Amino acid sequence: MTLHPVVARVTERIAERSRASRAEYLARIDAAARRERPARDELSCGNLAHVFAAAGADKPELRAGKHASIGIVTAYNDMLSAHQPMEQYPTLVRMAARNAGASAQVAGGVPAMCDGVTQGREGMELSLFSRDTIALATSVALSHDSFDAALCLGVCDKIVPGLLIGALSFGHLPVIFVPAGPMPSGIPNKQKAAVRERYAIGEATREELLDAEASSYHAPGTCTFYGTANSNQMLVEMMGLHMPGSAFIPPNTPLRDALTVAATEQVLRITALGNDYRPIGRTIDEKAIVNAMVGLAATGGSTNHAIHLVAVARAAGLHIDWDDLDALSRATPLLARVYPNGSGDVNQFHDAGGLGFIIHQLIDGGLLHADILCVHGGDLRQQALHPQLDGTALQWKEPPAQSGDPSILRPLADAFDKEGGLRRLEGNLGRATVKVSAVTAEHRGIDAPAKIFESQDALITAFKAGELDGDFVAVVRGQGPRAIGMPELHKLTPTLAALQDRGQRVALLTDGRMSGASGKVLAAIHLYPEAVDGGPIAKLRDGDRIRIDSEAGTIDVLLPDAEWNARVAQRPDVSAHHVGMGRELFGLMRANVGNAEAGACCLFPSESHA
Known part of the structure; x- marks a missing residue:
């Protein structure tokens, strides 16, 4: 399919505008990547002893220095529903790494605040700056320079952009993002919004409002409306940083665990020690950033990414602006209506065909760059595959060719709007x-x-x-x-x-x-x-x-x-x-x-x- 002229033009002007800064960035990460042995082998004996001092069963492997080591950067905390399911991820990752003859360690944690808790409160004034704090914390976690790859565990508003900015400072490392998935659907979003409006005009009590909110935000997992957290997951898929179809698989399920194991195994395949090196600094290029902007427009995603994507791009030596976003949005039809843009939530969106359907539609319409360097080893068309379990074996199947619910998800030929959001x-x-x-x-x-x-x-x-x-x-x-x-x-x-x-x-x-x-x-x-x-x-x-x-x-x-x-x-x-x-x-x-x-x-x- 021929690339849409607006997509081609915007991509070209980003590349031209960023020529010098991108070249400088790539030179920096290429210099850091010149290794023929695991990163920790370059440490002194005293440095290395600190690395494996508390590693238990992994100590022999870390000391021997024959295989790759994964650094885990996690946003786990057990107050926030979106990140609570990640408590056991490091154990699962370590097990999968050992089975592959490698090792994994938690390199560091990053703060994860919830805008849903701080809305309208003084703490909300730290929210945006928490993104840059997370980027700094990510860089501190990876600064020990003992890892050959990284897994970033995070979901919500400022967390994923912050992890991305920090990881891009270590652009010579392959990095896969590992989400947790959405909680089960609660009361319909329209019903919740109606109670909020009734409360605002004094027609509902605080107890009625709390009942409605607690029936909406009610279990481990990401909130199910299409806000910044779920827009994050869409963008990560559009940029090829997830295992295919990972975004909206529910937490605490065998399929979610299988995807976490698969991410561990895959990140070990794409280190500089192997034959399919895929560093994050090469994955995130102008094509991947354009894909993210197109995905944002096509799905009616969060306004916050008009800010976050600019900062993420800058971390990779790329310069984008709102004219780029505007041009792409005006060229991209709106294919999804997910609350607050519609009545359905992300679970219903996923069941209707979800991101796999969207990605195929946009590629076939010439609106996405399919040839980006995705972490899973394929291109963006493979990113659209849907994961499933056959017994305990993880497999991928083609996404549905038709929308399962035209009130939520539509093809290009029958879009909700001829322009994006x-x-x-x-x-x-x-x-x-x-x-x-x-x-x-x-x-x-x-x-x-x-x-x-x-x-x-x-x-x-x-x-x-x-x-x-x-x-x-x-x-x-x-x-x-x-x-x-x-x-x-x-x-x-x-x-x-x-x-x-x-x-x-x-x-x-x-x-x-x-x-x-x-x-x-x-x-x-x-x-x-x-x-x-x-x-x-x-x-x-x-x-x-x-x-x-x-x-x-x-x-x-x-x-x-x-x-x-x-x-x-x-x-x-x-x-x-x-x-x-x-x-x-x-x-x-x-x-x-x-x-x-x-x-x-x-x-x-x-x-x-x-």
Whole structure:
């Protein structure tokens, strides 16, 4: 199939834009890969003795230095449902490695915070920076330089991007990502959302709301809506970093365990010691990043990846921007409707054909690069295979040729929308992104007066006081990465949705983030320059008329140029947000973080925050 011209053009311009930085990156990882024996053999005797001092049954193998050793980087903790199933993974991995004549050790753990717990709380202001913290922790784990490969155990919002950024600093190592899978489906998402909206307007009690939430988030595994965590799993598949079809296999099942064993066996086959060397720095190239952006558009994935993918690409020496994402989204039909973009959850999506169906459709439509260096040894077409057990033997079969549920999953010829789910916005207010896959056509644009808020709590207070009448654009500013760490403002979703359901035309404009579960209300997010840097959003006043047009990709305040240019920015005082709940420890990150389109990252000093 001929590659779609937009996909070809975007891929070419990324490669050209990144020519020097990518060449420098590849030279660095190639220099680190020049080994003809296990990595730990290059350690001194004292270094090596520390490596195997506590290795028990693996001590002879680690000492002999004849075979590969796997470093496990894990995000396990037992408070968060998505990561709790990973408790026994290291034991399973060690066993599989021993059976293959090799060894495996937990190299380190990384923090894994849950946005579902911290939404609307002070801890949410650490959320975005936890990604870079995870990247740093991953690099510390692998810095002992005693491993020939790595397995990264992680699932959720900032965890997978952080692991990826950290692993790419060790791009000479082959790395396979090992997920845990989604929990069983709970109450229908539409029913949960309805209770949230009733609670927002005072028609449901806290006990009713807690019952609904506990019936939704109720077991080990990933939350089943299509937010950032499950978008992560889609992206990892699109970039060829999973064993085929791993994303949405439930935890604590024989098939999930078999895939974890298979990942262990496979990562040993692709080290520099063998004949099929597949380092992660070569797997993640401009083609893999374009595949990820196309997958994001085709499935209506999380808005957070408009930030995370930029940072991940930069870690591999690649430079992408929102124009790339916008162009690919406009060329990619929307093939999936998974909550909050539809009524089904990821379990129903998987049962309907899931990512295997999506990947085949996109490859056949010329929208994906099939020839990427996938970790499983094949190309992206093999990534679409569905795993199954024949007794205890792991096998793969072709994905279904037809959707099992056209309300959730459709082919290119009958797509839900001719364009994908994400847009870039640009105008005299700056640059922003918007997710439109869950927004109906009549709500994809707005021309209305601004109501200015300095926090999401201020907006909710105004709502409870009955002050939010008529049509308006809610401007919530002072929420950017340099201000307070760019927290998600998901707490606003039920309130704004309730107003829209009343018949008001409403939208959100913010220099903060929304959730991966961004819903049916138009939300122009990630706006920069941010308010704390004196961006245009800091010049807005109550009543200023704002026009957001997601189809045209524009975002403007409708004032005469002379009046607008004469305005003085009112930079918010956010000092109260810099202490307490650990926030005082992240001042260095706030001071050095780049803007949203630069990945809101503080790890690459060449990226300006201006």
